[in-house]
Structures are given as C-alpha cells and as structure tokens.
Amino acid sequence: MQPSVGERRSQSFDRVLSSMCTEPHPAARAAAEAFLASNPGDPATYDAVAELEAEAVDLLGELAGLAEPHGYVTSGGTEANVQAVHAARNLAESDDPNVVAPESAHFSFTKAAELLGVELRTVPTDGDHRADVDAVAAAVDADTALVVGVAGSTEYGRVDPIPALADLASDAGSRLHVDAAWGGFHLPFSGHDWGFDDAAVDSLTVDPHKVGRAVVPAGGLLARDARTLDALAVETPYLETPTQASLTGTRSGAGVAAAAAALEELWPDGYRAEYERAIDLTEWLAVELGGRGYPVVGPELPLVAVDLPDALFEAVRGEGWKLAGTGTGEARIVVMPHVDRGTLESFLDALDRLAGTVGV
Incomplete structure (x- = not known):
C-alpha cells in the first residue's frame, strides 16, 4: 500500500549536485505559506501580493543594474525567456521575424520559437563555450527581432560577451535579451559585464527560485521600458485588473511573496x-x-x-x-x-x- x-x-x-534549485531561505518559506491562496494574476483584487511583487521587481532591478525596472515574477526561467521572445515578435517590424541565439542557450528558446512561430537561428559557441560574436553577426539580418546572450550557461556556467552582443543587436535594429536565470544572483559580485548598466540590454531573465533562495515557482522577467510589457498585454474583462501581461493567468502568490522575502533578507x-x-x-x-x-x-x-x-x-x-x-x-x-x-x-x-x- x-x-x-x-x-x-x-x-x-x-x-x-545537478540541480539549479535549492533549499529556500526560512524567510521565504514563511512568506510563501502566508500567501498560498493569493493570485498575483489579478493584482487589483490581490493588492497585498501585488505590492510584494512590485518590491521584488524593484530589488531584482537593483541587482541587475536597472533603476526603474518593468517586469513581473514568472513561473521560472522558461516563462521569462518565452515572454522575451513573445515581446520581441510582437514589437518586430518584420512579418517573418527570427531569433539568433548561441548553441549554449537554454532549451526554453526552442519551446518559444515553436510556440510563437518564429525562426530560431542557433549559432556555434567559441572554444570556451561562450557566444561567438562573429557567428552571431553572420546569422543576424533585417528580420532579426531578438539576439540572445547567456550570462551563466546551464552546461558550463559561462558568461557571453554581453556588451559586444548589445552593440551587434543595436546595429541590426534588434532587441537584446540576456538569460541570467541561474547566474544573475552571482554576477553582481563576479566582475562580469552582464546587466542593464553594462550594456544596452532590453530584457533579462533572473530567477529568485535558484540561487536567490525563494520557493519554487519564482522566476523573473525584467525589461528596460514599459513597451515590453505593453507588447504582451491582453484585456481581461472579467477581472478587477483590466489587462494582464503575464503568460499564465493565475500565478503563485507564494512564489511572489517568497521572492520578495528572500531578496529583502539577502540582498546584497x-x-x-x-x-x-x-x-x-x-x-x-x-x-x-x-x-x-x-x-x-x-x-x-x-x-x-x-x-x-x-x-x-x-x-x-x-x-x-x-x-x-x-x-x-x-x-x-x-x-x-x-x-x-x-x-x-x-x-x-x-x-x-x-x-x-x-x-x-
């Protein structure tokens, strides 16, 4: 039985030894339990958890070098990466947009391309497992909506040359997204150039439920300006909140509260x-x-x-x-x-x- x-x-x-998730911080556990039934997907109704989400986004912005961040607490790095591709596609002028990413990019970008009907162009990394800027440049064209850089790759923990990728994306009229889902909580102390204050980054993934020590699920999507989330918004006429930019409708209040609590306790x-x-x-x-x-x-x-x-x-x-x-x-x-x-x-x-x- x-x-x-x-x-x-x-x-x-x-x-x-294989996981990028870990034991939550005690403060995160306690906060999660207090908000188990809250739904940040309708912030006008669940205003207490909405305030915590705003605090979490502000602290994540501070961590990533962005004074006035836009974003939300996602279900994880996959949702954040999918939404970065989603926003880039919706903002693209091309009718046939593509995304250029190094072969070290997380498999969530394959999911995003299939779901959103965009072409994913995967290019080789260099001899040290970082994005090869020349290979990225060769793959970018007038239809490129998004260039992806990785800051803390899943396989080798490598940080791509983010400023060089940002320059390349800017010259091509493309957006730049940085996937720092795991690395983001280490990188502020490592001396790398990776965040919003280091380069012209448009959007960035960073997950509190990894090294940030929030409970699962608690990812993070940050954007430099409001038009990224505006590009994701849909009307929600039966909720108190008129629009919603998140991919999922109902979301985890526990994850949001845990992210805010862990960040408040541990940053920096x-x-x-x-x-x-x-x-x-x-x-x-x-x-x-x-x-x-x-x-x-x-x-x-x-x-x-x-x-x-x-x-x-x-x-x-x-x-x-x-x-x-x-x-x-x-x-x-x-x-x-x-x-x-x-x-x-x-x-x-x-x-x-x-x-x-x-x-x-």
Whole structure:
C-alpha cells in the first residue's frame, strides 16, 4: 500500500549536485505559506501580493543594474525567456521575424520559437563555450527581432560577451535579451559585464527560485521600458485588473511573496557571501578533480564540468548522487547553497572508492 501524501517526506538535497534549485531561505518559506491562496494574476483584487511583487521587481532591478525596472515574477526561467521572445515578435517590424541565439542557450528558446512561430537561428559557441560574436553577426539580418546572450550557461556556467552582443543587436535594429536565470544572483559580485548598466540590454531573465533562495515557482522577467510589457498585454474583462501581461493567468502568490522575502533578507550582503563561498568551493573542487586525472572545464561561476568515465558516472549515480551531463558528456556539478565542503568530500570519496570497482 502506498503511503499517503501526508506520510511522504520531501526529497533531501544531501546528494543533489545537478540541480539549479535549492533549499529556500526560512524567510521565504514563511512568506510563501502566508500567501498560498493569493493570485498575483489579478493584482487589483490581490493588492497585498501585488505590492510584494512590485518590491521584488524593484530589488531584482537593483541587482541587475536597472533603476526603474518593468517586469513581473514568472513561473521560472522558461516563462521569462518565452515572454522575451513573445515581446520581441510582437514589437518586430518584420512579418517573418527570427531569433539568433548561441548553441549554449537554454532549451526554453526552442519551446518559444515553436510556440510563437518564429525562426530560431542557433549559432556555434567559441572554444570556451561562450557566444561567438562573429557567428552571431553572420546569422543576424533585417528580420532579426531578438539576439540572445547567456550570462551563466546551464552546461558550463559561462558568461557571453554581453556588451559586444548589445552593440551587434543595436546595429541590426534588434532587441537584446540576456538569460541570467541561474547566474544573475552571482554576477553582481563576479566582475562580469552582464546587466542593464553594462550594456544596452532590453530584457533579462533572473530567477529568485535558484540561487536567490525563494520557493519554487519564482522566476523573473525584467525589461528596460514599459513597451515590453505593453507588447504582451491582453484585456481581461472579467477581472478587477483590466489587462494582464503575464503568460499564465493565475500565478503563485507564494512564489511572489517568497521572492520578495528572500531578496529583502539577502540582498546584497547575503548573496555576496554565498557567491564568495561557492566560487571558493568550486575552485577547490576543480583542483581536486583535476588532481585525480579527470579533465575539468575551468570554472567561471560556481559550476564544474568534469569528464568522468561513463562507467564511473553511472556507478556514482547508482549510489544516489544526482548528476546530470552536458550535451557532450561531461558531468555537471552545480555548487548551490545546499552543497558544502562535506558534501563534496563525500562525493570525492565515492569517486575514489568506485573508480577501482569499475576499472578506472
């Protein structure tokens, strides 16, 4: 007989090395519970959570270098990226718009292109897994509605040359969108040029439910000006609110409240401390793995990609370690807030023990 939902326990994060989500901050948990039944999709009715969403957007704008941000708390990075493509398509002058993105772009852009009927032109990255500006330039034409840059790629944690992509997009009369869904909470402290104050970025994805430590779901879409959201708005005659720019109708008040609470609690000092902790731990792990003879892609943000033998990769997963791979087969280890030195030492011990059993 299966246990009831109430008898089941949530999954532990103890051996989760592949996920870009993490344990929520206690303040985020408490805020989420207080707003479980609120719907930010109708802010005129649910005005308390609407005020929290405005606070969250303002703080996300501060994080991303935008003094007067426009945007909303999405269900996650996929919705934010889809909406960026959606707005670009609606604002485009071309009848046959296209989107140009590096091959490192998240699969949500494939979803967006299929849903919205736009052509997605995927171009190669350079030898260090960043967008190749020359390749992007060769793919852009008069019908390009959006150029995509990635700031903290899912596979390698790489940051594209955002200012160069912005210049290219501007010359082409295109919009620029930056996907910083995971990287955005690290990047303010890393020295990279990535946000609104570094380049002519039109829209940007950044997710509080990742390193921001809000509960799931709590993504974020930010825009430089109001016309981005205006391009997404539809009339909602049966709600108290006359229009709605979000992709979903009913939205999670819990996610909105958690995002506001986490940002209020941790921005900027808490996130700075987490970045410093995580990048130090990442660099230590890269040295440890390299010293064991496993090829490592040098980390840029708190993510290590390492080429493990297939048999060892599967053996470690068989002991309950949650690992995922890149498109070319390296294991990805994401150093999230729940991943500490003890966790990684246990992981390395497992690698050492299992290497002999699989003949490595």
